[in-house]
Amino acid sequence: xxxxxxxxxxxxxxxxxxxxxxxxxxxxxxxxxxxxxxxxxxxxxxxxxxxxxxxxxxxxxxxxxxxxxxxxxxxxxxxxxxxxxxxxxxxxxxxxxxxxxxxxxxxxxxxxxxxxxxxxxxxxxxxxxxxxxxxxxxxxxxxxxxxxxxxxxxxxxxxxxxxxxxxxxxxxxxxxxxxxxxxxxxxxxxxxxxxxxxxxxxxxxxxxxxxxxxxxxxxxxxxxxxxxxxxxxxxxxxxxxxxxxxxxxxxxxxxxxxxxxxxxxxxxxxxxxxxxxxxxxxxxxxxxxxxxxxxxxxxxxxxxxxxxxxxxxxxxxxxxxxxxxxxxxxxxxxxxxxxxxxxxxxxxxxxxxxxxxxxxxxxxxxxxxxxxxxxxxxxxxxx
Amino acid sequence: xxxxxxxxxxxxxxxxxxxxxxxxxxxxxxxxxxxxxxxxxxxxxxxxxxxxxxxxxxxxxxxxxxxxxxxxxxxxxxxxxxxxxxxxxxxxxxxxxxxxxxxxxxxxxxxxxxxxxxxxxxxxxxxxxxxxxxxxxxxxxxxxxxxxxxxxxxxxxxxxxxxxxxxxxxxxxxxxxxxxxxxxxxxxxxxxxxxxxxxxxxxxxxxxxxxxxxxxxxxxxxxxxxxxxxxxxxxxxxxxxxxxxxxxxxxxxxxxxxxxxxxxxxxxxxxxxxxxxxxxxxxxxxxxxxxxxxxxxxxxxxxxxxxxxxxxxxxxxxxxxxxxxxxxxxxxxxxxxxxxxxxxxxxxxxxxxxxxxxxxxxxxxxxxxxxxxxxxxxxxxxx
Numbered sequence: 052x053x054x055x056x057x058x059x060x061x062x063x064x065x066x067x068x069x070x071x072x073x074x075x076x077x078x079x080x081x082x083x084x085x086x087x088x089x090x091x092x093x094x095x096x097x098x099x100x101x102x103x104x105x106x107x108x109x110x111x112x113x114x115x116x117x118x119x120x121x122x123x124x125x126x127x128x129x130x131x132x133x134x135x136x137x138x139x140x141x142x143x144x145x146x147x148x149x150x151x152x153x154x155x156x157x158x159x160x161x162x163x164x165x166x167x168x169x170x171x172x173x174x175x176x177x178x179x180x181x182x183x184x185x186x187x188x189x190x191x192x193x194x195x196x197x198x199x200x201x202x203x204x205x206x207x208x209x210x211x212x213x214x215x216x217x218x219x220x221x222x223x224x225x226x227x228x229x230x231x232x233x234x235x236x237x238x239x240x241x242x243x244x245x246x247x248x249x250x251x252x253x254x255x256x257x258x259x260x261x262x263x264x265x266x267x268x269x270x271x272x273x274x275x276x277x278x279x280x281x282x283x284x285x286x287x288x289x290x291x292x293x294x295x296x297x298x299x300x301x302x303x304x305x306x307x308x309x310x311x312x313x314x315x316x317x318x319x320x321x322x323x324x325x326x327x328x329x330x331x332x333x334x335x336x337x338x339x340x341x342x343x344x345x346x347x348x349x350x351x352x353x354x355x356x357x358x359x360x361x362x363x364x365x366x367x368x369x370x371x372x373x374x375x376x377x378x379x380x381x382x383x384x385x386x387x388x389x390x391x392x393x394x395x396x397x398x399x400x401x402x403x404x405x406x407x408x409x410x411x412x413x414x415x416x417x418x419x420x421x422x423x424x425x426x427x428x429x430x431x432x433x434x
Numbered sequence: 435x436x437x438x439x440x441x442x443x444x445x446x447x448x449x450x451x452x453x454x455x456x457x458x459x460x461x462x463x464x465x466x467x468x469x470x471x472x473x474x475x476x477x478x479x480x481x482x483x484x485x486x487x488x489x490x491x492x493x494x495x496x497x498x499x500x501x502x503x504x505x506x507x508x509x510x511x512x513x514x515x516x517x518x519x520x521x522x523x524x525x526x527x528x529x530x531x532x533x534x535x536x537x538x539x540x541x542x543x544x545x546x547x548x549x550x551x552x553x554x555x556x557x558x559x560x561x562x563x564x565x566x567x568x569x570x571x572x573x574x575x576x577x578x579x580x581x582x583x584x585x586x587x588x589x590x591x592x593x594x595x596x597x598x599x600x601x602x603x604x605x606x607x608x609x610x611x612x613x614x615x616x617x618x619x620x621x622x623x624x625x626x627x628x629x630x631x632x633x634x635x636x637x638x639x640x641x642x643x644x645x646x647x648x649x650x651x652x653x654x655x656x657x658x659x660x661x662x663x664x665x666x667x668x669x670x671x672x673x674x675x676x677x678x679x680x681x682x683x684x685x686x687x688x689x690x691x692x693x694x695x696x697x698x699x700x701x702x703x704x705x706x707x708x709x710x711x712x713x714x715x716x717x718x719x720x721x722x723x724x725x726x727x728x729x730x731x732x733x734x735x736x737x738x739x740x741x742x743x744x745x746x747x748x749x750x751x752x753x754x755x756x757x758x759x760x761x762x763x764x765x766x767x768x769x770x771x772x773x774x775x776x777x778x779x780x781x782x783x784x785x786x787x788x789x790x791x792x793x794x795x796x797x798x799x800x801x802x803x804x805x806x807x808x809x810x811x812x813x814x815x816x817x
Contacts, residue, residue, distance in 0.1 A: 054463075054703045055468075056706075057702035058465045058468045058699055061485070061695055062472065064484050064485060065469075065485060065695055067473040071475060074476070075688065076476060077474065078473060078475075079473060079474050080437075087470045089445065090449075090461060091454075091460065091461065091638065092450070092452065094459060095773075096456075098447055098448055102444065125646060126513075126669065127508045127688045128688075129669055130508075133667055160668055161667075161668040161669075164665065164668045165665055165668070166664065166665035255688055261474050261690070261691060262689065262691055263690030263692070282525075282547065282548055282549035284544075284548050284667075285516060285543055285544040285547045286509065286670070304510035304512040305511075305636070305645040307645055307693070309470060310646065310692075312444055319443060320437045323439075323440060387475060389476065390478075407474075
């Protein structure tokens with residue numbers, strides 16, 4: 052390398068300094084980082100087509116898609132919020148947006164900024180969507196075309212009871228759009244069985260791949276509506292992506308190839324670990340270890356019992372201590388957690404992500420340090 | 435690595451097999467590939483903010499932006515086509531789309547699929563936009579809100595006379611949107627001096643970085659219009675991106691961090707090579723070497739003399755030989771060129787990309803092989 056010093060300068064800034072318990076991007080598997088550095092080539096070449104097709108097939112199996120199509124976008128997960136609204140909801144049409152935290156609010160923003168109306172059904176931070184309240188809202192708003200659900204709310208660490216909520220949505224025969232950005236890869240998704248119309252995730256969360264790639268399963272019903280939807284745009288035009296899947300084993304514009312290769316590697320790792328069930332058990336085990344460790348320290352969780360997320364835990368700070376103080380103290384000890392996120396809870400929570408590459412030894416080390424940090428902060432403040 | 439075999443399986447498919455002369459993604463600089471494998475972390479962490487800000491500053495200098503803002507999207511370059519139309523052109527408003535090949539047509543598709551009207555001004559493949567014809571079209575269509583120009587048409591290897599065309603557009607006081615996907619980094623761009631409103635490129639072309647990141651400079655005038663534009667969406671909402679640049683040194687949703695780091699490395703390499711002028715000279719030198727080599731073989735170029743692209747050369751095949759035959763024969767010899775692209779010229783052209791990482795020795799080797807391939811094909815066909 053002729054300009055190795057240029058790499059060194061950038062590396063000095065971005066090199067790993069912390070053990071990561073972030074909300075995303077998360078630590079990637081070493082196997083993924085290894086493939087990230089592969090030389091590029093044309094996305095219309097045969098070699099790309101093989102990986103494209105293989106990744107779609109693996110995702111179809113992982114998400115249990117019988118009818119419907121796997122679509123990948125060169126975008127962050129939010130791209131699919133925009134796609135779902137522009138492809139499948141009429142201009143000025145109504146969408147029932149359920150909100151249990153900051154990312155539910157984002158879906159409402161996407162609905163409104165695309166000229167549709169968001170009917171908001173909001174719950175207090177820490178709570179999931181109540182199926183009865185959802186049923187009532189749909190009784191009252193018979194003209195909504197779709198319902199949005201945040202499967203796993205990254206800001207509060209709550210996992211919504213998706214199968215139950217999906218059942219309610221289907222009883223009212225509405226389209227169901229599921230934001231699974233921090234769920235996909237860490238919580239089970241049974242696309243066809245649960246009757247989902249759009250479910251999307253992204254590379255940088257529970258799959259443990261760098262950011263840049265969004266992934267979704269889309270129902271036939273959405274394509275039928277989309278094909279007749281005017282002004283649905285080009286960049287997130289779902290029928291166009293399906294056409295390119297079928298005819299070119301590719302995407303309409305250039306995809307983030309390294310991330311796609313990385314995701315393909317992870318899907319092969321999942322297979323080697325014994326398949327989806329074993330992989331999800333790993334996520335459950337991590338989450339339980341962290342929840343129990345946090346409780347042993349004497350801290351409480353934000354999530355209502357029974358709805359704790361398998362991928363991220365939001366912890367209430369002890370009275371008199373701010374979330375950011377804990378975040379900063381842990382950072383000084385070499386652990387990057389996540390700050391609180393969202394109105395009203397930013398200061399009184401901090402979050403521990405448990406996605407991506409992570410060993411149980413490091414989790415224990417993090418918990419030991421967290422105990423010391425809390426003790427120190429309490430002592431310092433005379434609490 | 436516990437699952438090294440999973441990486442090996444994918445690597446076997448995607449590993450470098452060819453010397454690349456592709457239209458993009460192109461071969462990346464080894465320095466870029468080195469940083470692509472760095473471990474991830476939060477895009478809201480201080481370390482990300484440093485690179486974000488530094489990359490914006492370097493791009494501002496590279497594109498000569500005085501007034502206006504550098505915006506990066508987690509998308510392919512086409513994302514900025516959609517952004518320009520949705521942020522700065524009224525619904526049902528008219529756009530004069532100049533077309534000199536397939537990517538001009540794409541801009542028209544983006545205009546129309548977003549509910550705007552495309553007035554098309556089309557030229558024969560190989561020709562640039564004629565400034566007089568542009569002037570006439572603007573005289574005739576006084577109600578267009580914007581003009582689109584493909585700076586470098588990847589499908590025909592033609593570089594438009596952008597400063598001259600920009601002057602015409604400014605005389606008519608229209609917005610100017612420039613698709614510089616295969617130009618940015620390989621052809622000069624003087625954003626403020628030329629009076630451009632939107633100019634966009636992407637990581638995987640002349641910068642020699644993997645795909646996934648789009649880059650643009652946006653004028654103040656566009657932001658003024660955008661702030662009042664209804665239904666401009668969320669994902670490509672330009673004022674929202676500017677707000678995040680200013681307040682968070684980041685993007686509204688997660689950016690493709692490895693590609694951003696890669697681009698930052700390339701911008702540092704450009705600085706070390708002596709700055710933009712020296713870097714662009716390298717591109718000119720490559721282009722001239724390839725054009726002369728091709729002519730020596732007895733082949734003709736598609737581009738009208740004086741408008742040849744510095745980043746990609748479209749070559750007319752000898753009578754009786756199809757472009758794909760040459761592409762395939764070169765591939766067998768270890769060189770990946772690009773096939774012809776676009777209606778009417780796909781069969782009778784092939785293309786030689788000269789973007790990204792490439793030595794002059796390999797260019798010579800490619801030319802030597804091309805000569806042999808053409809001779810062989812002619813002999814085989816008795817031409």
